[in-house]
Amino acid sequence: MSLEQMQRYLQEYYERPIALRQQGTTSVKCPYCEEMHEYDVKDTGHVVSVCEDRGMGIVIGDRHFVPGYGLTIIEYIVENGVNVLILDDD
Numbered sequence: 001m002s003l004e005q006m007q008r009y010l011q012e013y014y015e016r017p018i019a020l021r022q023q024g025t026t027s028v029k030c031p032y033c034e035e036m037h038e039y040d041v042k043d044t045g046h047v048v049s050v051c052e053d054r055g056m057g058i059v060i061g062d063r064h065f066v067p068g069y070g071l072t073i074i075e076y077i078v079e080n081g082v083n084v085l086i087l088d089d090d
Contacts, residue, residue: 003083011060017071023086032056032067044073
């Protein structure tokens with residue numbers, strides 16, 4: 001599964017904006033503007049979006065999200081050519 005497919009699946013599953021980030025890096029592709037943004041390597045889970053709210057938004061399921069809502073960063077690693085999510089156990 002590609003990262004884009006994984007992101008779409010997770011957004012539909014969790015019903016909120018998701019950004020995937022390779023563990024140990026700081027860049028994520030924003031689900032709102034689709035540009036790369038930098039977050040501290042310790043920032044995972046729900047974070048404030050660094051996008052300016054320019055009226056943009058995304059629809060997930062039957063809900064509309066704007067950058068002010070924020071996003072959830074989920075990390076992954078690549079093992080034997082496969083993207084593996086690192087999920088909290090809570």
